[in-house]
Each structure stands twice: as C-alpha cells, then as structure tokens.
Amino acid sequence: MSLDIDRPPADYTPAAKLPLELLEEIIQHASLLKYYTYSPGGSYIARSFQLRLLAVSRRWRHIVLASHRLWAHLHVSCHEKDSGGWDTIADVIHTWLSRSAMLPLDITVILPPSGRARSRIMDVLFAFAPRWRAMEMTLAGWPGLDIPVTLPTESWPQSLPLLEKLVLHGSVEFTLTANQRTLWPKLRELRLGHEQAVITGDLQFFGHLSVLSLLLHQPSEILLVLMHCHALEHLAVDLDAGWEEDLDASWEQQKLEIHIRLANLVSLDLGHHGNHDIEALVQLAERSDCPLAQLHISYDTENYPFRGDGWIMPLLPLFARLPPTMNAVTLACRDWAPDDFLIPANAILGDPNLGSGFRKIPSLTLEGVYYPESEMVDAPAAPIFSLLFALCLGSGLPGPNLKPQPNDSESSPREVSSRRLRHVGLPLKYLKLQEQEIQYVAETLGLTLTQRKAKGGGDWDDDSEDGSDSED
Template structure:
C-alpha cells in the first residue's frame, strides 16, 4: 500500500508540473496571438473594389490559366469573398484535353463548369471546351453541351473541339448568340457538319478544322453568317466547299487556309475578295487555292512549308490582283533556292519574317550571300527578322557582309536601306542542340573585324536585335558576340 501511495504522489507531481507548463504555454500563445492580431497587412486594408481591380489585372496577365481565380480565392477568407464576388474573374474557362481523357475528372467536369459559369454574372464569356467522345463511359458529353447553351447569350469567344462530329441536340439547334465575336470549331479525326450559328450578329472571326457544310451548299442556307465575317481560317479537305464559302465572304479581311492532302482539280472560279489584306497558307498543297483568288488589297502574305510550286502561283496572284505586298512571312523551310525564288517575285515587300528552325549553317550562309549579292531580291527591304534558328548555325562573317551591303554601304542598295534586323534563336531542346558549339574554328581577328563592321552600321542608324540562348565557343554568333554587337556604342 505504501508503494501505491508513493506512486500516486509521484504522478500528482508530474501532473502539477505539466499543468504549470501548460499554463505558461497558454500565456505565451495568447501573447503571440495578440501580436498577430495587431499586425495590419496593408493589402487587406484596400477597399474591396480596388482589390477586385487588382485581381482582374492578374487574370488578364494569365488569361489561359484556369487556376488563377482559384489561386486568389485560396489565399485568405477576405480574398476569397472578393474573388467570388468579382464576376470578371470567372469569364474565362479553358479546359485541357486531359479532362476528357480522364474518366475520374470527367465525372465532375459538368459540375465544375456550372459552378464557374454561374459566377460570371452577365458578362461575355471566353470559353475553350474539349468535348469527350460519345463512346466515353461517362455520359457527360450532352450534359456539357446543354450547359454551354444555357449561357449562349453570353458567349463572346467560343472554342469547341471534339474527337468526332460536333452535333447539337435538336431542341437547342439554332440558338441565339448576341455577344459572340469569335468562334472556333475543331473536329478531330472526323469530317462533320457545321452546327448552325446563324443568329450571331456580332460574329466576325471564325476558325474551322475538320468540318464540312451542312447538307449541300446550294440546297440549304449556310450554317454561319458568312457575309459578315472579317477573319476566316479553314482546314477543310474539300476545295470546292472552301470556294463555295469564299464566294459568300465579301467582307473578309484575313484569310487562312490549311491543307495537308492533295487537292482535287477544280475549274477556276475567279473569286474576287476586295478587302482581304492578309493571306496565310499552311501545308504544301495549299498553293492550289491561289489560282482561284484575286485579292486587290493584299498587303501581308504568310506561307508555311514553301515549295517550288508556290513561286508561279504567287507571281500570278500579284500580277492578277495588282497588290503591292509590303510584308511576307515564311515558316518552316530549309530550301534556300525556294525561299529566294519566291522572294524575287515580291519586289514591293518592305518587311520579311523568316522562321527557319530546319536551316543549317551552310543554308544560312548561302541565304545571307544571296540577299547580299542579288539586287533583284527584295529591292524595297527595310526590315528583316529571322527567328527559331538552331543554336550554333549562324556564321558571323556572311551575316555581317549582308548587313553591310543591305544598309546602303554599296551603291546598288542605296535606294532602299535596311533599317532593322532581328535574329532570334530558339531554346535548345536537347543535347544535340549543343553539339555545333564545340568547334574552335573561328578566328578572333576576323570576329573582331566583323563585330566592328556591324557596330558601325548601328552607329549609322541600323536597328539591331540578336538574342542567342546559350554562350557558344565557336566562330559563329555567340552570346558574347551579341553583347558586343548590340551593347552600348
């Protein structure tokens, strides 16, 4: 019994000691809590409308991030209340295709979308929605479509994509879209009719891919208000349908056409589009549309994957249209001969943009030499921009020669002086991108001479921007050279 009493007394002593420690901790906790409560966060003293305005600026800086309102709402209670009450934060919704590939995420997708849209108030919406396949084990496709059309009066910009045809339930076909200005419809791996968007008085910009007309053009009304469009991009396999559409787009200003399969032979249509100032062609067979068009107002031309077939087609277009092209953009090419042949046909061009990720060092040297030596090539050139270059592919000497010749230092180019040159390299994507740098063939005296020549041009007024991504060790244009070329004079 004595042992038990002794043990109990020892336990009581331990309890008393712990209670004393707890009292001290409670006192310290209150002190810290009071100090925290006394801290004033300046950002939380702002009026709610100012905080809301800051939130909207943040959303504008990150327009594609679906998480931006969610991030703001997760900081603290006050910010959550402001974010939930700021309708403008909830007007953009962009869901990646990972949503439609994951059955677990897809289960809750309609609920997430409904919650999001309900917070937008009555503001115009910018939506990018991938639809799941109709064979998906989760029956969400029709639910998503119906939910979207509940808000059709608020659509400002809509991008709708689907692995199959974009078909609407019959009871919502032909809705009203009073705020819609931009519409993009993409049907992947299928050719599908275009849903009807006739009642869209503000619609001006349309992008279509993998779609066809409803029924037959001549037997039915068009599914879109073609006559009011100013910007149209099409990736349609049927050239005849494309031309049928263009005959009804007399207000068009920007036309983009993509084709990756050979075109069928179609009799010349002689379509005149008086307001088209920009034409963009993608895909090697896309030159087949050019003979059908006359574009008197054409000023800007963009072509991806230039081949020799483009040269006579573009030359005929310019002659037929009487259009003084002022800007040309060529993308994804490695044939210097095809580039030069095409540019020779466009003598009025003042601005040239070349995106050349596939061109090697020899190709660039030949291109610069051709531009430097041939007075018939781009005689009106004032601005030259070359981008997406592979690191280590630009030799400084031929580049400097071209800049000297084109900047009015020699008589044949005095009438049109190159005023601006920009050279941008793409980010290295792997170890192979660094291999060309391990070359010590460059001579320092030659490099110094060429740098001096280019700096003299800058002192004479040449605008110059060169941005390599890595420091190089060879005689080609390097990060250190770029500093010397573009640094303070």
C-alpha cells in the first residue's frame, strides 16, 4: 500500500506554518538552484525551480506568483533543432517576465536561427526593454552551417533607461545614434563577441563605459574606439587573424590625429592571441599610460606561432615590461603540456634574469586544461613545480629527499625574501595535487597555493555548468 495516504496535505506541513516573510526568502533562495526545465525539443529555462514550487500547494502558488523578484531573472535557451517549440518559448518568456511587476530585469537568451521565430521572441523582449538592467543575447546559427546570423541593433527600442550591462554574441551590427548616451544613460558594461562586430555611428557613446569587450576586424577600429574610452577600467580585445602586422602601421598613420589615454584602465584581457598580437597590444597599453593591475591572456591553441617553445617562454620578456601597478596575471590555455613549464624553468636556471619580471608579479594564475605525460602519474605537477622552484629559489625541483637542487645562480636569502611572487593559483583540469604536496611547496617557496578557481561575474549569467537538476 502506498504511504501517500498517510502524508498530510501540504497546507498542514511544518513549512506551511512558517511566517510568510521567511517562506518568501526560502523560496527566493530555492529559485537560485541550477534547476532546468526542458521542452520536448531541447529548449530550456535555467534556474526555473519556481515553476516546480507552483505545484506544491495553493498557498505556495500564491506566494510564488506574488514574489515578483522570482521572475525578474530569466535564462532561456532556444535549441537550434526545436523549431516546433520556439513559439511556445516566446509565450513562456512573456508570461515569466509579466510576473516581475515593474522590477529591473536580468535576461540571458539564446535566440533560434529562424528569422520568424527570432523576430517573435525579440518582439516579446522589446516589450519589456524599458526595464532591462542586464541583457545577454546569443544568436544560434543553423546546424551544420558555418554562417553567422547577423544581429542589427538599429531596430532596437531607442530608450533603454535602466540598462547597465549588454552582452551580444553573434555577428553584431552595432549602430549608434548621436544621442545614444542619453538614451542608454546607465550602460557601463558592453561586450560584443564570438563574431566580428561592425560599429557605426557616434563613437562618443563609448566615453562612459567602464567595461568593454570587442571582437573587431581591423586594428584601426580598436584605435578609433579607444580614443573615446576615457572612463574605461576593464578592456578585453579580440581581433581577426592577421591584424597584428598592421597595428603598428595603423598607430603610426593615425597617432597625429588620435590621442589615446586610458588613465583608468586596470584590467586587460587578450583573448586568442599569439606572440605578435600580445606585443602589439602591450605597446598600445604602454603608449596609453595605463595603470594596469590585471592581465589575462588566453591562448589560441589552433593557430599559435611559437608552440615549439611552450606557451610561457615567449612571454618572459613581456613580464619584464609590465608596469609596477601590475598585481595579477592569469594565463589560460585549453591544452597545457609539461614542456610549457619545463622549457622556461630550464631557461631561467641558465639565466636568472629571464625570470626577473615573472618574480615581480604578486599573483599568478594558470587556468585551463593540463595534460601530464603518462609517465608522470605519480608526480603530474612536477613540471609546474619545476618552474616555481626556478623562479623562487633559482634551483631545480627537489628530489626524493625534498631538498632543493641548487645551481650556480641560486638566490641568496636576501633575494628570496625580497621577491614579490606570493600567490599561485592552479585551477587546472586533470591536475590532482596531494595536500602534502601543496603544503610542502607552499612552505618551501613561501607561497600561497590554491586550486579553486575564483568565482566571477554575477549570478544571472552563470547557468552553463553541467550536473544540474532538471525537469522535462
């Protein structure tokens, strides 16, 4: 016999006796769970636990529908093959956002490739545009076709009075009117990526942005944009392949007409670049008097000019030129290999001056995926530790007796105590460290070692992780 007959109705459970204010807060926190609701065709709404709570009881349904904060965040994805469900998704979006009363909206949406379905969903979103606070929009391409779908902003609502953050992924045509700054007065973060962006109109719009991320085609475009970015604090740049050869020429041709000063820039993110790309943009930063504090470099693993020397080796001269304001460097790569660490470690042991700039970085983080050699099963982190010992002690990696192996250039205690490298983050996939390893290296080198990746960004755009609960 089922035990359901002995279960009290929901209205008589202990939860039903909780004060209304406390129950509302519990439901609010439950809505942040990474719970997915899927359509039969694969489209989904992330963080949709409130939909399940609607069915608990009549009282809970009333509370959920009356809690407007639950409906002010929306993350919806239209699966590229779910053509039969796109119209339903449009209706769901309208119903969901209508329950948010007049609260500011944080929306993440992956649009379908179909022009008709995309237009209908966009029309629904545009109806709520005056309340957009954060909008992240991605255009899905047609399955099997490497043809980007164009997203023009010319047809957007003119006034977005609450918009603070705008992220557009796709082939963006970004059109700016002469009074765009007054129409979008609160916008401080703009990210245009995944495909090349075409920017036209009044570039003075960029003057009040503090965060800017761009994927452009011509080096002259980034120069023209940056000359207006007086308030910029965080810059991420991607440019099309081959542009680096022309950046210096573009600068020389236009420097008499363009004055760039990024006096507030503290963070520079160079994505999918090679050696020449990094060199050119660092020169740009130097010429712009940037008080850089953070540098993030993401490697292009498919088209990289100096893999034979490893990822880090060609960056050693760059590190020597970093400004004294620099306090954190992050290197991200999808296929770290042991030689990426062993080659610079051996080079620094031979010439300690090569690591002089590296040692002055207070915090170094290595992100991505690490593939140790098969024979390194017992010591997968040995290449990484070899680099750290070469940097910090001027010595080789300790042997089984756990004593550093000195060389002729071993640093004196005075030099070791004055070094500035204090923290190393190793959030590398497939790198498994034993607690005793971490403790020994940290104590020997005087470092703080961490393996957990720092949490970044707002909670409204962090729904892409696997392992979530879901409901069909």
